Amino acid sequence: xxxxxxxxxxxxxxxxxxxxxxxxxxxxxxxxxxxxxxxxxxxxxxxxxxxxxxxxxxxxxxxxxxxxxxxxxxxxxxxxxxxxxxxxxxxxxxxxxxxxxxxxxxxxxxxxxxxxxxxxxxxxxxxxxxxxxxxxxxxxxxxxxx
Amino acid sequence: xxxxxxxxxxxxxxxxxxxxxxxxxxxxxxxxxxxxxxxxxxxxxxxxxxxxxxxxxxxxxxxxxxxxxxxxxxxxxxxxxxxxxxxxxxxxxxxxxxxxxxxxxxxxxxxxxxxxxxxxxxxxxxxxxxxxxxxxxxxxxxxxxx
DNA sequence: TATTGTTATACTCTATAACTATA
DNA sequence: TATAGTTATAGAGTATAACAATA
Numbered sequence: 001x002x003x004x005x006x007x008x009x010x011x012x013x014x015x016x017x018x019x020x021x022x023x024x025x026x027x028x029x030x031x032x033x034x035x036x037x038x039x040x041x042x043x044x045x046x047x048x049x050x051x052x053x054x055x056x057x058x059x060x061x062x063x064x065x066x067x068x069x070x071x072x073x074x075x076x077x078x079x080x081x082x083x084x085x086x087x088x089x090x091x092x093x094x095x096x097x098x099x100x101x102x103x104x105x106x107x108x109x110x111x112x113x114x115x116x117x118x119x120x121x122x123x124x125x126x127x128x129x130x131x132x133x134x135x136x137x138x139x140x141x142x143x144x145x146x
Numbered sequence: 147x148x149x150x151x152x153x154x155x156x157x158x159x160x161x162x163x164x165x166x167x168x169x170x171x172x173x174x175x176x177x178x179x180x181x182x183x184x185x186x187x188x189x190x191x192x193x194x195x196x197x198x199x200x201x202x203x204x205x206x207x208x209x210x211x212x213x214x215x216x217x218x219x220x221x222x223x224x225x226x227x228x229x230x231x232x233x234x235x236x237x238x239x240x241x242x243x244x245x246x247x248x249x250x251x252x253x254x255x256x257x258x259x260x261x262x263x264x265x266x267x268x269x270x271x272x273x274x275x276x277x278x279x280x281x282x283x284x285x286x287x288x289x290x291x292x
Numbered sequence: 293t294a295t296t297g298t299t300a301t302a303c304t305c306t307a308t309a310a311c312t313a314t315a
Numbered sequence: 316t317a318t319a320g321t322t323a324t325a326g327a328g329t330a331t332a333a334c335a336a337t338a
Contacts, residue, residue, distance in 0.1 A: 006268060007163065007256045009275040014160040016282040017153065033328065049296060059297055061329055068327085085296040085337045110153045113278055121277075122152060124270050129155040131267075132259055136162040179305065195319060205320060207306055214304085231314045231319040 017113060024105040028098045029072055035106075037065050038074065038091065038099040045088035047080060074098055163259060170251040174244045175218055181252075183211050184220065184237065184245040191234035193226060220244055 018032060025035055033055075040046055040054060052062045066089055069075040074095035080086040091099065114122065164178060171181055179201075186192055186200060198208045212235055215221040220241035226232035237245065260268065 002268065003256050003260045004253065006260060006272055006275070009272065009279060010156065010160055010163070013275055013278050013282065014156055016279070017156070020282065031327070047296085052297095057328085058330065060299095060331080063298065064328070080296095083296080083338075085335095087297070107150065110149050113281060114149045114152060115281070117274065117277065121270075121274050122148065124267075125274050126152055126155065128263065128267050128271050129152070129159055131263065132159050133155060133162070135259060135261065136159060136166065177304070193319080198320095203305085204307060206308080206322095209321065210305070226319095229315075229319075231312095233320070 013113075017109065020109045021106060024109055025102055027105070028101050029074075030098060030102050033065060034069060034074075035099070035102045037062075037069060037089075038095055038102070041075065041089060041091045042096070042099060045078060045090035047086045047088060049086065051089065069095065159259075163255065166255045167252060170255055171248055173251070174247050175220075176244060176248050179211060180215060180220075181245070181248045183208075183215060183235075184241055184248070187221065187235060187237045188242070188245060191224060191236035193232050193234060195232065197235065215241065 021032060025031055030038070036055065037051060040051055048062045048066060049059060051066075052059045055062075066075060066077065070077060073092055075089050076092055078088045078090060080088045117125075167178060171177055176184070182201060183197060186197055194208045194212060195205060197212075198205045201208075212221060212223065216223060219238055221235050222238055224234045224236060226234045263271075
């Protein structure tokens with residue numbers, strides 16, 4: 001099965017990438033989901049419900065993640081002046097620092113992956129992945145915040 | 147960052163693929179790791195330690211997975227006649243059936259992903275992924291059993 | 293009535309460490 | 316002394332369901 005092998009190669013690459021990333025993020029007390037939350041807060045406070053929708057997880061999952069990040073002093077919860085039911089999550093200075101360090105670590109890992117890949121291969125890869133991505137359905141997550 | 151975007155596209159594709167797979171496997175009481183174990187047993191009984199090495203996880207993780215699969219009647223543990231410390235894991239008829247159904251479901255999901263991709267794009271993708279995979283380090287897992 | 297986020301509860305996958313049985 | 320796999324314990328990430336406060 002040709003297709004199965006392609007899928008396995010993609011899985012293999014991504015698995016290794018995630019492992020490498022997790023390894024690097026651990027230094028800053030982060031994980032991929034935790035980093036994803038921090039990354040979503042750099043522009044300013046965000047509601048928990050918005051985060052849940054952005055990452056396509058349940059509100060419960062966000063409660064859990066934010067609890068942990070708050071415990072570690074990386075984020076704060078504030079009341080939303082516009083809706084007293086809602087909570088706004090925002091970065092602390094420590095959280096902003098961790099996010100920036102994590103961003104640099106991530107760039108390093110990913111840079112290593114594609115380092116020697118010729119420009120035309122990058123273009124081809126981007127084009128092919130885009131078409132596969134579309135075939136798999138509309139983008140439900142804000143992948144840019146990973 | 148061009149490279150970051152490529153990485154995000156790969157993550158997005160694989161995330162969606164995993165979700166689609168998980169959704170389909172759930173019907174058979176399986177998950178991706180559980181299916182992976184079943185798939186490794188189709189040729190015959192395998193020691194737990196061998197499974198741990200093949201998937202690059204700790205023996206503890208295999209104990210957990212095999213416990214669950216055994217509870218559901220999909221695998222059995224047997225004594226290894228060659229080493230009384232070791233346990234051989236083997237498929238039950240129900241496990242073999244589940245594995246085959248899961249395989250078909252997987253082929254369907256993956257077939258859909260690559261359905262309309264031209265042959266030259268498949269070849270390019272395979273070549274590029276192979277080079278990235280190598281750059282990420284030697285293959286520690288038996289990816290074929292996924 | 294509907295929505296926001298919490299508690300309560302539970303499952304899967306993963307890990308480390310200590311231990312038992314065997315080699 | 317080393318190995319195979321278990322118990323014991325833990326933690327992250329995820330889910331559903333019931334509920335409180337608010338809209």
